[in-house]
Amino acid sequence: MPRHRTPPIRTVSTRRRAADPLEEPPSLNLETGMANDQLVGDTTSELVREASVSSMHRQQEDRVDFGEELRRLQAENSRLRAERSFSSTMLVHEAPLLPYDGKSEWEEYLTHVEVVSTLNQWDEDRKAQRVASSLRGTALSVLNSLPIRDRTQWIPLTTALSQRFGQEALAPKWHAELQSRRQRPGESLVDLSNEIEKLTRLAHPGWPDFCKNQIGVRAFLGALASHQIRGIVAAAAPVTLHDALYRAQLVEASMRGCDGTREGCYECGQKGHYQNRCPNKKKEN
Template sequence: MPRPRQVIPPARTVTTRQRAAEGSPTTSNDEPPVTESAVFTQMNPAEVIGNDCNNVTTLLTENQRLIFENARLQEENRNFHERNVSQCTRCNESLHPFPRLIAYESTLLPYEGKTDWDEYMSHVDVVARSNGWSEQRKAQKLASSLRGPALSILSTLLPCERTEWVPLTTALSKRFGQQNLGPKWQANLEARRQRAGESLSDLAADIEKMTRLALPGWPESCKDQMGVRAFLKALADEDLRRVLAAAVPLSVQDALTRAQLIESAMNKEGCWDCGQGGHTRAKCPKRKPQPQEN
């Protein structure tokens, strides 16, 4: 901060004639005029510096006080803003207890208990994320989408639990979930065979689903190995199974892609039983049908 400038009053000259008029003694020789500035220069420099230091200290103290006061006012303003926002939020929630619906809101598919519960929950999660639903809103929409056997779940819950996410999904999972049916799906996977007229893509999709349900919690690498094994075992064409096994597919999807390529090449070459084109050995009309395993 710049040092305050010392104001010096204009010098006043005292002549010999004035001293004579005032009665002061005079000498024969005229003395030089005495000015007040000369008197000022005779002051102690330490006193001038001390006065300047006191002024600077006072200004610094006042500046520090203003800084603290400004910080205090800013803190009070921030607290007031937070309280205002909180009160406005509570008022909006009391006036609008449910979130406002948007014009393009997606709806849930009806659930009757026939669709796999885990797959339907994936559908609920996607729709809820796209619409921005809260947990309570998801429970309300899920309860309103229940049909048939799934609708009877609501009667087993308390009225306050029918629109609560955790109690509702827990009850539905116990009724329609597949967590405790691993041995059943393992047996079905072991006995799965390709049906007459069933495409390879449909067979692969069913094998993947059954593997996921039969081996919950298993590593993905183990699920892939078990799925490939079940897919090879389920193929009706023995020649296709033998050629595909030699390719050593890494997953069910890999096995499906390779099987489709091999089947396409076999169709071009013709049936290995009758020698005619347009069909494989498994679909040869001259081949005797084999009993299907259930």
């Protein structure tokens, strides 16, 4: 006999699917008896896959960020090495500072210090350190007389050196040398003029230029060894020391001859001596 089969229970969803012939009913898993288990498993796998993909993306982004940060650090290190190498080169090739022993003019050396410090971009502390390390001879004794804290300070150091070697303190000395200056045997008019100009500037610091010119002209005429050159130049009444030198050179050239080949004494015309050592002049005196 045929076995009687119980018809399946028709629910609302099955009736709806039955009414819609295009929609196929989901296949039931006979082992579990529920179709939703497969859907849940597929959804879980999809979520796990998406989480894994997002994790991989984050790891890649982290690696990209780390690579950018590494490149930035490498570029910064290269820049710092280049700056350090440039600074070392500048220090090696900085302008040197000449030593000072107290025998030359302090104002001239101070001008040299200012020029070198401007080229090397030194501040006052650096200038004081370099000047203190450049002192020699009697100037070094001035450094030794200062307190330890003032030896590398710009204002105390330069003040002490100015008081010792500045021209204002030595003005009487230069004035005495200017009054007693005479033309040496064989000394040219140019050398004599330069020496007179220097002594005038040292003996009268801060004086107006026209006063220095008058004093320089008077000292130059008094220092000339030739009385003839002195009289002719004084009669021309030169205003500046350079004017007096120019006129003295013209007179000297005319006394030697047009070609400048005459040699010997201007007083007696004989060779072998100059006018300041002329024996005939001494006999007349």
